[in-house]
Amino acid sequence: MTTLETFIEHFEDAVEDVAPGTLSADTKYLELEVWDSLAVLTVIAMLNAEYGVSITASQLKTLTTLSALYEFVSAEKAS
Amino acid sequence: MPKCTLDQAEIRGIVTCVPTIEKCIDDEVELFGGNRKQIARLKKTIGLDKRRVVDAQTTAADLCDAAAKYLLRQLECAATDVDALICVTQTPDYPQPCNAAVLHGRLGLSTESAALDVNLGCSGYVYGLWLAQMMVAAGGCERVLLLAGDTISRIVHPKDRAVAPLFGDGGSATLIERSDRSTSAWFSLQTDGAGFQNLIVPAGGFRQPSSPQTQEEQTDAAGNCRTLEHLLMDGAEIFNFSIKVEPQSVSELLDYANLGPGAVDYFVFHQANRYILGNIAKRLKLDPAKVPMRTVEQYGNQSSASIPCALCGELGAVLQGASTQRVLLSGFGVGLSWASALVDMSALQLCELIDYPTAE
Numbered sequence: 417m418t419t420l421e422t423f424i425e426h427f428e429d430a431v432e433d434v435a436p437g438t439l440s441a442d443t444k445y446l447e448l449e450v451w452d453s454l455a456v457l458t459v460i461a462m463l464n465a466e467y468g469v470s471i472t473a474s475q476l477k478t479l480t481t482l483s484a485l486y487e488f489v490s491a492e493k494a495s
Numbered sequence: 496m497p498k499c500t501l502d503q504a505e506i507r508g509i510v511t512c513v514p515t516i517e518k519c520i521d522d523e524v525e526l527f528g529g530n531r532k533q534i535a536r537l538k539k540t541i542g543l544d545k546r547r548v549v550d551a552q553t554t555a556a557d558l559c560d561a562a563a564k565y566l567l568r569q570l571e572c573a574a575t576d577v578d579a580l581i582c583v584t585q586t587p588d589y590p591q592p593c594n595a596a597v598l599h600g601r602l603g604l605s606t607e608s609a610a611l612d613v614n615l616g617c618s619g620y621v622y623g624l625w626l627a628q629m630m631v632a633a634g635g636c637e638r639v640l641l642l643a644g645d646t647i648s649r650i651v652h653p654k655d656r657a658v659a660p661l662f663g664d665g666g667s668a669t670l671i672e673r674s675d676r677s678t679s680a681w682f683s684l685q686t687d688g689a690g691f692q693n694l695i696v697p698a699g700g701f702r703q704p705s706s707p708q709t710q711e712e713q714t715d716a717a718g719n720c721r722t723l724e725h726l727l728m729d730g731a732e733i734f735n736f737s738i739k740v741e742p743q744s745v746s747e748l749l750d751y752a753n754l755g756p757g758a759v760d761y762f763v764f765h766q767a768n769r770y771i772l773g774n775i776a777k778r779l780k781l782d783p784a785k786v787p788m789r790t791v792e793q794y795g796n797q798s799s800a801s802i803p804c805a806l807c808g809e810l811g812a813v814l815q816g817a818s819t820q821r822v823l824l825s826g827f828g829v830g831l832s833w834a835s836a837l838v839d840m841s842a843l844q845l846c847e848l849i850d851y852p853t854a855e
Binding site for chain 2: 432450452453456460461464470472473476
């Protein structure tokens with residue numbers, strides 16, 4: 417499992433119109449100006465491609481922060 | 496497991512007919528609350544741009560009828576020489592009788608022929624090809640006319656951003672004919688009914704009949720507006736489903752046919768949107784030049800007509816009359832249903848996209 421830092425980089429890379437280095441562990445991604453249905457798809461795709469983890473839109477909605485998302489992905493990868 | 500090899504028929508011609516009314520996402524700034532940046536992202540990443548839609552008087556049957564008449568005329572095939580008519584559609588003229596029966600009359604087929612509808616969407620064209628090939632292989636059908644078309648633009652709510660800018664209309668006609676020099680075609684078909692609610696028109700059937708309540712507009716958490724009689728799509732679930740099942744379906748079919756991706760000239764997927772197709776192609780490590788994915792941005796997602804539209808619109812010139820073109824077709828979506836086929840197009844004499852209405 418990669419570090420939280422790298423995870424955030426992957427996230428920034430995945431979502432359109434997000435500049436690298438602008439997000440942090442406690443970023444509430446649902447509140448990002450660019451967070452829309454397309455952002456949901458690109459994050460789902462990234463988690464699948466980079467971490468082999470599947471996630472639903474409703475799971476994304478309940479996790480809310482990048483650190484929570486990172487923990488979810490780490491746990492899924494471990495299982 | 497419905498995998499099979501069929502080798503008694505060839506595809507002689509495919510015609511897709513699209514309406515001429517064109518809509519463009521750039522003109523729908525109001526629908527997106529003035530968010531031009533979002534529109535730019537959707538254009539760039541999902542691949543939304545233009546789509547062709549029918550007017551209130553035109554149906555999928557009309558588009559299929561026009562495609563079929565053009566096809567039969569160009570191939571110099573009499574309608575009375577057709578032994579079976581299959582119409583794949585989820586937007587028929589009537590709850591009953593089926594489109595195939597109505598079109599049987601409009602096209603002037605012989606009474607000594609079979610006609611039936613197949614109620615599938617995105618996977619429908621491949622299912623239809625499978626059925627047509629089986630009809631020939633079973634005996635008794637020398638020629639099968641496969642029609643596939645939908646007018647999804649007529650069942651989406653104009654204020655539903657999840658679907659309104661995405662779906663277009665189209666109708667197609669494909670002629671499948673017995674041949675003793677045909678090569679093998681491989682098919683595999685799958686279903687997952689557990690996902691039936693992810694792409695659905697919830698009311699207007701018999702589970703929840705039409706009523707004043709089902710016609711009430713409701714706005715969901717994402718701010719999209721629709722009634723229960725409009726198409727409802729859970730984009731994220733459909734995306735998850737597609738990237739999970741499609742690469743697997745394609746790989747398994749190639750294994751079954753004992754061929755590698757290098758032996759396939761083109762991979763023609765149901766044109767859901769460019770983002771999904773790009774993702775699937777990347778997972779399968781396919782050469783992007785072999786994967787047409789420009790149909791949604793010109794015509795929209797046309798449900799059962801999307802695969803024929805991609806074939807006619809993007810590959811028409813190269814497929815027509817070329818000696819060996821092995822094409823893998825794969826449709827996935829509503830049902831949930833998916834199917835893949837590896838077919839030989841070497842007998843294809845006609846592969847054309849036409850506008851509706853057509854000049855006689």
